[in-house]
Amino acid sequence: MKSTSKHIKGIITRCTNYKEADRIFTLISDSGIMNFIARGAKKPKSKLSGHIEPLNYVNLYYRPSKSLNSVSQVESINSFLEIKKEYNLILKAQYMMELSESLSSENEDNSYILSLLIKTLSNIHNSKIPNLDILIYEFEILKYQGFGIRLFDCTNCNKKLERAEHYFSSKAGGFYCGNCFDSKEIHYECIKVSIEQQLLLRTISRKKYMELANLDLREKEIDTCRKLIQNSVRDVIGVQLKTVNFSEL
Amino acid sequence: MTSGNNSLPVEVQKLIIAFSSLPGIGPKTAQRLSYFVLSQNKEETLKLSEALTEVKENLSFCNTCCFITNDKNSDNCGYCYEKDSSQICVVENVIDAITIEMSGIHNGSFHVLHGAISPINGIGPEKLKIEELMKRLNKGETKEIILATNPTLEGEATGMYLNKIISENYTNIKLTRLARGLASGTDLEYSDFNTLSNAFQNRTSIDEIN
Structure with missing residues (x-):
């Protein structure tokens, strides 16, 4: 049977809590800006919790939907831990993510912006x-x-x-x-x-x-x-x- | 009968709009809740209405700890008097304070920030109850601040900001934060790098656990 699940890589830019334990988040990916819902991600025992955080570069599997794509699996590729240890760097990273978001579109090739963002985020702490x-x-x-x-x-x-x-x-x-x-x-x-x-x-x-x-x-x-x-x-x-x-x- | 909310009585329309203003409630859910209220008996509906009115009339936020209070004197609530003010646990939201309070593990007082620093959402330190916290610290009664912000990017940024301004201005106050690491019942396999990194950094001797 053909699987309807897809996978995509990208950086999570913002998260919002939704209902009891769900999280809605925005991802800057190769294919532009995408929105997802991670059901149950706020529960301490959820396999998604921890990965669904802003400033995480993730590889995620999802079921496409007309409204919000639903995440089934996620793994972190880079959490930019060095940035997360410094207040000023967090602000700078958030600025870069907002800038990338504002200049990216949905369903358009975004690989250059994503690679530039990853490269800059990887460099700024050093x-x-x-x-x-x-x-x-x-x-x-x-x-x-x-x-x-x-x-x-x-x-x-x-x-x-x-x-x-x-x-x-x-x-x-x-x-x-x-x-x-x-x-x-x-x-x-x-x-x-x-x-x-x-x-x-x-x-x-x-x-x-x-x-x-x-x-x-x-x-x-x-x-x-x-x-x-x-x-x-x-x-x-x-x-x-x-x-x-x-x-x- | 025409479709749409305009054909409904004004009272129902007002109720739908009022429910829609609540977080997580969309127009359809607001409609369902409104029809449910219509189908309820009068006593049940009045109870809900009374509860809502009482919350707004009798409760406010304390000017000192920023927690909910039903005291008329909101400058220093009963909770502030009861609790040990030498140890302040700083939390993001009222619900966090209630969760810690219910667990019974913290005997000191609380300070509720009413949010966390989130530049991408336009929330800076000036929008939080940090000035109120500084006023409390100026009294000189505090010996320890426990930073209990959420282990999210926003929570960590808030913790770092507070750490910076408190350690610069109040050198005699001990600053601690809640431990970071693996939660009970989780699988290592599914843990993210941040959690694993924290768990390794904050690892403890087995003797200490026992």
């Missing part, structure tokens, strides 16, 4: 500058979804940007050259970006990560670059991510 890993992740995921930032030419006149401070507009999706910035009344929505910060973004965009070690990277430079990306994400998805409000991010 990283000297976790925010740099997250910046690379933010930059890559935005670029992959077709919302990459224009770094080399002006978004208004298309002229090549000179080596100078420029203003970034998340609504325009890139930088304004000096002339265009002066001629436009958009000053309130722009962020001033230094030469070093532009260099950092350009190095990331060329995927020359080894060269990052040669840059004078300070927290301030990384934070400003991350702010640009977060504003771009906000404009792309139409809402501010909830995790962005946490100062420890």
